[in-house]
Amino acid sequence: MANWANLKTLGFFDPIKALEKRVPGFISKYADKEDEFGFKLETFARWEPFFRFCYEDYFKVDIRGLENVPSAGPALFVGNHSGLLPVDAGMLSVALLNHHKSPLLVRYLVTDWFFTVPGMKDWVTETGQVRATLDNATRLLAKNEFVGIYPEGLRGVGKTWKERYRMIDFHPGFVQLAIATQTPIIKVATVGGDEIFPNFVNIKELGRLIKFPFFPITPGFPWLPFPLYMFPLPVRWMINIHAPIKLDYPPEKAHDRKLVLQIAREIQYDIQRDLNKLLRERKSMFTGWDEPDDA
Amino acid sequence: MTLSHLPKLLRLSLRYRRYIKNANKIEQPFGFNVRRLLAAQPLLGFLYEDWWKVQLKGLDRLPADQPALIVGNSCGLVPWPALMLIYAAMSHKKNPRRINIVADIDWIEEEHIRNALLELGVVPYSSANLKQLFAANELVAIFPEGLSAVSKPFAERYRVREFDWTRLLPAVEEGIKIFPMATIGCDEAIPNILSFDNLKKWLGSPIFAGTPFFPWLPFPINFASLPVRWSITIAKPTSYEVNSDRDQIENAAKQQCRFVEGEIQAEINRLLRARSKTIG
Numbered sequence: 001m002a003n004w005a006n007l008k009t010l011g012f013f014d015p016i017k018a019l020e021k022r023v024p025g026f027i028s029k030y031a032d033k034e035d036e037f038g039f040k041l042e043t044f045a046r047w048e049p050f051f052r053f054c055y056e057d058y059f060k061v062d063i064r065g066l067e068n069v070p071s072a073g074p075a076l077f078v079g080n081h082s083g084l085l086p087v088d089a090g091m092l093s094v095a096l097l098n099h100h101k102s103p104l105l106v107r108y109l110v111t112d113w114f115f116t117v118p119g120m121k122d123w124v125t126e127t128g129q130v131r132a133t134l135d136n137a138t139r140l141l142a143k144n145e146f147v148g149i150y151p152e153g154l155r156g157v158g159k160t161w162k163e164r165y166r167m168i169d170f171h172p173g174f175v176q177l178a179i180a181t182q183t184p185i186i187k188v189a190t191v192g193g194d195e196i197f198p199n200f201v202n203i204k205e206l207g208r209l210i211k212f213p214f215f216p217i218t219p220g221f222p223w224l225p226f227p228l229y230m231f232p233l234p235v236r237w238m239i240n241i242h243a244p245i246k247l248d249y250p251p252e253k254a255h256d257r258k259l260v261l262q263i264a265r266e267i268q269y270d271i272q273r274d275l276n277k278l279l280r281e282r283k284s285m286f287t288g289w290d291e292p293d294d295a
Numbered sequence: 296m297t298l299s300h301l302p303k304l305l306r307l308s309l310r311y312r313r314y315i316k317n318a319n320k321i322e323q324p325f326g327f328n329v330r331r332l333l334a335a336q337p338l339l340g341f342l343y344e345d346w347w348k349v350q351l352k353g354l355d356r357l358p359a360d361q362p363a364l365i366v367g368n369s370c371g372l373v374p375w376p377a378l379m380l381i382y383a384a385m386s387h388k389k390n391p392r393r394i395n396i397v398a399d400i401d402w403i404e405e406e407h408i409r410n411a412l413l414e415l416g417v418v419p420y421s422s423a424n425l426k427q428l429f430a431a432n433e434l435v436a437i438f439p440e441g442l443s444a445v446s447k448p449f450a451e452r453y454r455v456r457e458f459d460w461t462r463l464l465p466a467v468e469e470g471i472k473i474f475p476m477a478t479i480g481c482d483e484a485i486p487n488i489l490s491f492d493n494l495k496k497w498l499g500s501p502i503f504a505g506t507p508f509f510p511w512l513p514f515p516i517n518f519a520s521l522p523v524r525w526s527i528t529i530a531k532p533t534s535y536e537v538n539s540d541r542d543q544i545e546n547a548a549k550q551q552c553r554f555v556e557g558e559i560q561a562e563i564n565r566l567l568r569a570r571s572k573t574i575g
Contacts, residue, residue: 166564269557276454276560 015045026103037107037136043126044105048097054087055094058234059192062289063095065241069186071102073144075244076178076185080167080271081156082193084216085230089148092188092239093128096146107140108148113213134177141181149174151264158202158214164194165275172257172264175247180254184244187267189274192237195285197221236288238278242270307388314391325424327393331414332385339382342375346522347480351383353529356474359390362429364466365474365529366555368455368563369438370481372445372504373518374398374417379527380436380476381416395428395435399442425465436476437462439552446504448490452482453567455560460552467548470537475555477562480525483573485509523574526566530558 011018020027030041055061069075082088089108097103109132115121130136132149140147150156151170159166178185199216207215220229245267253259282289315329343349357363367376377396384394396417403409418424420437428435439462440455447456466473489505503510508519533554535547 163564163568166567167561168564169561265557265561266554269553269561272557272560272564273455273457273553276456279454280451280456 010049019045023103037130038125039128040126051090051094059237061237063239068243073146074141077148079188081150081152084197088190088193106146106148154213161198167272170264170268172260175260175263176254184246186244187242189240189271191278192235195235196232325418326413328414347525349525351527362432363472365436367476376478422465449486458552458556460549464548472532475530475558477559478527479566480523484520484523
């Protein structure tokens with residue numbers, strides 16, 4: 001729970017030192033690394049406590065299958081996207097940073113839209129995100145980094161309340177990437193994100209007018225004044241990480257469109273199936289899941 | 296409708312007559328009775344055309360005279376999606392065909408209900424029965440979610456439960472085409488709003504639904520339903536390699552089962568997203 005001891009880890013003056021106290025492995029891994037994509041450890045360390053607060057105290061994320069994540073990259077995380085503000089990526093990052101045996105940084109591929117918002121660009125790149133192009137992703141994987149992809153894209157973020165946890169068809173580019181670079185794929189199913197901002201209607205026309213991917217109508221947005229409309233509901237989250245799958249195809253097969261689409265669909269269906277199962281087991285939105293029997 | 300349509304109409308009606316005649320002639324080892332089906336046709340037609348206003352896409356994909364397996368998501372106490380499929384397939388003008396619903400009906404001990412189901416085209420599930428139907432070039436529909444999905448609570452509507460892969464095994468062995476079929480509308484037409492776990496145990500029945508109508512109202516009205524619009528899509532057949540090795544067959548069946556389940560769920564998601572009008 002949130003208490004005064006937690007506040008000390010915020011590190012107002014020296015965020016890197018505060019982070020080093022808690023996860024020394026992470027700092028030693030990434031402190032001296034040159035990064036061509038603009039990752040800055042200081043910005044990352046400054047923002048990490050906020051997301052950790054969401055993870056531990058607000059959404060109280062349950063995480064399963066952390067042992068499936070290998071200690072050394074490269075690997076490709078593929079998941080269902082959710083939440084109007086895509087905090088699901090942040091939650092996965094916090095989990096892998098704080099609870100994995102060898103703390104790691106996930107480099108998410110983000111859409112071009114973030115780079116058009118003033119002030120957003122620097123924050124997004126400095127916390128480790130990379131503009132989504134095939135070239136960038138290949139370069140990241142060549143450096144044995146962990147790359148996160150949400151193949152639903154922006155459409156997946158703007159799902160309405162009625163469509164929650166109903167996945168939109170995956171863009172198959174990630175399979176092409178995985179086959180071409182011979183990278184294992186790790187499926188991630190996230191429950192909770194679609195309910196933090198109940199999006200009743202999506203007024204696309206208004207969104208287009210202000211160059212937003214969508215214009216949601218939620219209980220808070222756009223009625224309440226600025227910071228208030230950004231408060232999410234305290235929904236219990238669950239992140240389920242599956243075992244990595246190695247695609248046994250030669251790199252030439254990356255251009256076999258039929259095969260790539262088939263594999264992308266299979267991965268999408270597996271995540272959807274897991275979502276259905278997790279939703280069925282959930283007691284309620286705000287109380288989450290029972291402890292597994294063996295725990 | 297003008298006079299020029301008359302020859303076509305005549306031809307179609309003759310084809311329909313021939314279908315009825317032939318349907319009566321073929322050997323019916325499982326108790327199918329075309330008279331019973333024709334007696335039920337007006338009711339099914341009313342539900343299909345007027346009450347639920349079913350929009351069915353992809354019926355043309357079904358083969359004209361080869362065997363095929365249709366795999367669907369089940370919903371509700373009465374297998375309405377199956378009956379709607381039977382009605383749609385029998386009244387399809389170009390290619391009227393009979394559909395065999397292969398399902399577990401051993402738990403139904405009441406003779407009249409059981410007989411009525413058998414006569415409408417339901418076949419008790421067994422691997423041998425399935426293979427016999429395939430050998431006779433019949434269309435077969437299965438709903439492999441099993442009985443647990445029949446009393447799915449309303450909150451889980453249109454979320455497909457895990458399929459039983461052994462149901463697909465006979466088809467994969469024979470190399471039969473598998474068509475995924477997604478249905479929306481049924482879970483809201485007969486919403487299962489209460490569950491009676493204890494009553495189920497006490498009655499010894501695997502399913503017992505609590506709909507706005509079901510246990511409360513007197514007999515014919517308790518099978519009523521809301522006039523929700525239905526859409527059904529029969530998707531493209533899946534592709535798989537036909538093998539003779541036992542292990543490979545089983546793996547293919549497991550893989551097919553997961554894939555078909557995913558296809559159905561994805562198609563349900565698409566249908567729900569595209570739906571503009573729920574009722575009326």
